Amino acid sequence: MRYTLTTQDFPQYIGRMDAELKALEERIGLLISLTERLRTENGDLRQQVATAQTENRQLREKVDAARDRLASLLERIPEDG
Secondary structure, three states, X not given: OOOOOOOOOHHHHHXXXXXXXXXXXXXXXXXXXXXXXHHHHHHXXXXXXXXXXXXXXXXXXXXXXXXXXXXXXXXXXXXXX
């Protein structure tokens, strides 16, 4: 026994298929938009991390310099005794 599509069911099949394709197209469009937004956000975050790392390094250098100056000053204080 051979199965074939009848002309009566074919328009319904095409209508459902078109609706499914349209829904898939919309979901893909949303996915593309989300991907583009996340790429932009990721780039911004990478820049913020790089800036924060630079600031952290500069602050660490200042703290090290202040510690060295304080140690030098403490060495110059005469001891009572």
